[in-house]
Amino acid sequence: MKKILIIGIGAGDPKYLTVQAIEALNAADVFFVMDKGAAKDKLVALRKEICARFIKDHDYRIVEATSPERRRDEGLDYEAAVDELNRDKQRVFERLIEEELTDGQCGAFLVWGDPSLYDSTIRILDSILADGRLAFDFEVIPGISSVQALAAKHRVPLNFIGKPVSITTGRRLAEGGFPHDVDSAVVMLDAQNAYAQIAGEALDIYWGAYVGTPDEILMAGRLEDVKDEIVRVRGQAREANGWIMDTYLLRKRGVKD
Structure with a gap:
């Protein structure tokens, strides 16, 4: 079975990574990085720096995907816009898990801060499992918020x-x-x-x-x-x-x- 790790990578300083997070990095075969555009290139660069710094003697791939954006139409209900955004992200996550991981491999999402605080990665993976089209196990690694x-x-x-x-x-x-x-x-x-x-x-x-x-x-x-x-x-x-x-x-x- 495929496995997914949701790894909290801290609030910006690579030294915020916990020992548990470093061990998780070294267990992953593929890292999924959501690209949010040129203005946020530093966020992608930090994730790559973390992998380069802490992964030792372990082959891995980084797969980048364009992150959907939340609609900001005037008068659009905020919660409805977030629900729509998460559905769009779910389709991206499903494609990444289906196409970029083989059975028995481990993929990872590197989440800024802590995955439990104002982040929807856990919710999205739960929704994918609830739909029943893909089967995988996942684990959450806490981070410094x-x-x-x-x-x-x-x-x-x-x-x-x-x-x-x-x-x-x-x-x-x-x-x-x-x-x-x-x-x-x-x-x-x-x-x-x-x-x-x-x-x-x-x-x-x-x-x-x-x-x-x-x-x-x-x-x-x-x-x-x-x-x-x-x-x-x-x-x-x-x-x-x-x-x-x-x-x-x-x-x-x-x-x-």
């Missing part, structure tokens, strides 16, 4: 003592404001600078872009004081690189820790 890397870089805990922390998206933050039942929240996938819309609240922000990579940018302070500078720096970085991957932590000011 951008959330963990952000907290480490800023030398700050995610939560207050004995208190929960929320992990949410920029879209939900913009729609509902800061979560009402927590004192700290990690925000991912914020394309519209949602933090700037809630700057009137007594919050501190710990922001990071391209965390763990040579392009890393870190900023922190009272949200009201630094929001405009983050917007400016974020815009410059996106223009310079053609893409941006950022995460931030918001914490209520004055909570006893």
Whole structure:
């Protein structure tokens, strides 16, 4: 039977790879790399660098495939657009598994950060198996997430003592404001600078872009004081690189820790 490994490769620094991830790399025969266009060539290059650095005395192939893009039509429901995107990805994954792997071989998807956090690779493979056309086994290898890397870089805990922390998206933050039942929240996938819309609240922000990579940018302070500078720096970085991957932590000011 064919086997698939979903390997979390960390948030950008090759040294974030775990021993388990390195062992998994050395067990794979074929690596599937989703190409998201020229603007994100660095993401493909990092995956190739990781393979070259950590795979020892083991033959392997890298197969690149064009990644479908999410439709951004005005008025299109976000969840419906994501469902459509995942169906398109499923067709690509099915083709790769069927055509590029022979029985008994092991293929691998190298997932940025951790596969369990805002990534659909697990869901897509589950859907392929549920359809019943292809048979394979798969295993998930956890990785260092951008959330963990952000907290480490800023030398700050995610939560207050004995208190929960929320992990949410920029879209939900913009729609509902800061979560009402927590004192700290990690925000991912914020394309519209949602933090700037809630700057009137007594919050501190710990922001990071391209965390763990040579392009890393870190900023922190009272949200009201630094929001405009983050917007400016974020815009410059996106223009310079053609893409941006950022995460931030918001914490209520004055909570006893």
